[in-house]
Amino acid sequence: MVMQMLQSLIKNVWVPMKPYYTQVYQEIWAGMGLMAFIVYKIRSADKRSKALKASSPEPARGHH
Amino acid sequence: MNENLFASFMIPVVLGIPITTLTIMFPTMLFPTPNRLINNRMVAIQQWLTKLTSKQLMITHSPKGQTWSLMLISLFLFIASTNLLGMLPHSFTPTTQLSMNLGMAIPLWAGTVFIGFRNKTKMSLAHLLPLGTPTFLIPMLVMIETISLFIQPLALAVRLTANITAGHLLLHLIGSATLALMSINLFTALITFIILTLLIILEFAVALIQAYVFTLLVSLYLQDNT
Numbered sequence: 198m199v200m201q202m203l204q205s206l207i208k209n210v211w212v213p214m215k216p217y218y219t220q221v222y223q224e225i226w227a228g229m230g231l232m233a234f235i236v237y238k239i240r241s242a243d244k245r246s247k248a249l250k251a252s253s254p255e256p257a258r259g260h261h
Numbered sequence: 262m263n264e265n266l267f268a269s270f271m272i273p274v275v276l277g278i279p280i281t282t283l284t285i286m287f288p289t290m291l292f293p294t295p296n297r298l299i300n301n302r303m304v305a306i307q308q309w310l311t312k313l314t315s316k317q318l319m320i321t322h323s324p325k326g327q328t329w330s331l332m333l334i335s336l337f338l339f340i341a342s343t344n345l346l347g348m349l350p351h352s353f354t355p356t357t358q359l360s361m362n363l364g365m366a367i368p369l370w371a372g373t374v375f376i377g378f379r380n381k382t383k384m385s386l387a388h389l390l391p392l393g394t395p396t397f398l399i400p401m402l403v404m405i406e407t408i409s410l411f412i413q414p415l416a417l418a419v420r421l422t423a424n425i426t427a428g429h430l431l432l433h434l435i436g437s438a439t440l441a442l443m444s445i446n447l448f449t450a451l452i453t454f455i456i457l458t459l460l461i462i463l464e465f466a467v468a469l470i471q472a473y474v475f476t477l478l479v480s481l482y483l484q485d486n487t
Contacts, residue, residue, distance in 0.1 A: 221328045224379065228371030232364060 266433060270426065273353045285355045288342035311338070318480055325380070326483050333483075336365070337476040344425060344468030348461075357426045362418035369479050370414040377486025385486055417478060424471050428464045435460060 211218075272279045295304045311334060318337070319330045340356060347354025355361050377385030389406040390399060435457045442450040 217328075217331065222332070222372070224375035225332070225368050225372035227375050228368035231371050232367040235367065 266430070269351060269353065269429065269433070270357050271353075272358075281355070284353055285343075285361070288339065288346060291342060292338065318476065322480070322484055325376075326480075329480075329483055332369075333476050333480055336369070336479070337472050340365075340421070340472035340475055341469055344472060345465070347425065347429065348464060348468060354425060354429065356421055357429065359418060359422045362421045363414070365475075366414040366417035370417065370482060373479065373482040373486045374410070376483070381486070388485060413478075413482065417475060421471050421475055424467055428460075428467055432457070432460055432464060 272281055273284055274280070292307060293304055295308065299305075300308070314337060315330055315334045318333060319327050322329075343354060343356050346352060347356070374385070377388075389403050389410070391402065391406070394402050435453060439450055439453040439457055442453055
């Protein structure tokens with residue numbers, strides 16, 4: 198069933214859209230790579246700041 | 262009251278699983294794929310509207326720019342349908358999330374910039390300097406134009422997010438104000454209700470206009486670069 202789904206996907210999506218995905222949208226794929234890089238940077242910075250906040254000792258006076 | 266106000270902007274969760282992808286894909290169910298030459302009424306109306314929009318949007322582009330028609334029309338249809346579906350009370354609107362709008366704006370804007378750099382390097386760099394600037398202003402103006410170039414994706418995303426979120430929030434607030442005023446002073450409640458009605462009409466217009474503005478700006482960036 199998975200093979201049939203894959204075949205139907207290829208026949209109905211990939212074949213008509215092949216010139217778009219391979220030629221017209223090349224720059225958009227590059228833009229998506231840029232976006233993925235930005236998302237990775239933001240997520241790692243968030244993780245680093247959360248780890249720092251968790252590991253550092255909390256101030257004795259508490260939050261203001 | 263605070264928790265209640267922002268409840269409609271929280272990601273919908275079913276049995277502990279966030280169903281964001283399903284919510285985003287839902288508007289596609291409203292646009293059936295036509296398989297015949299002459300279709301039913303709903304598909305015929307959609308085809309007519311699509312043709313009208315695509316002609317108006319893409320006629321000013323060069324042939325290379327017109328290869329993006331599919332992308333731009335899909336973008337417009339997606340944002341318009343998502344915003345209009347968000348007008349249903351208590352529904353979740355994906356375009357209120359900055360993450361999604363940035364996800365739409367950054368790849369498309371970067372795509373237009375890369376097209377310009379790749380095919381017409383000198384012309385796309387020349388866009389960084391407006392015509393007829395005095396010589397001593399050139400360095401500062403190039404810096405300003407570069408900054409304005411990099412702000413474009415942020416502006417696209419934040420414009421859409423802020424407009425839709427603010428509209429929904431305002432409707433929520435004025436609606437609850439109307440409800441609260443009904444037990445205090447009926448006349449004021451009526452005035453507030455009229456304000457609410459006008460705001461709803463405005464929100465419908467904003468939903469469509471914002472979709473159009475997003476797509477138009479992307480097409481303008483494309484035109485500059487093709």
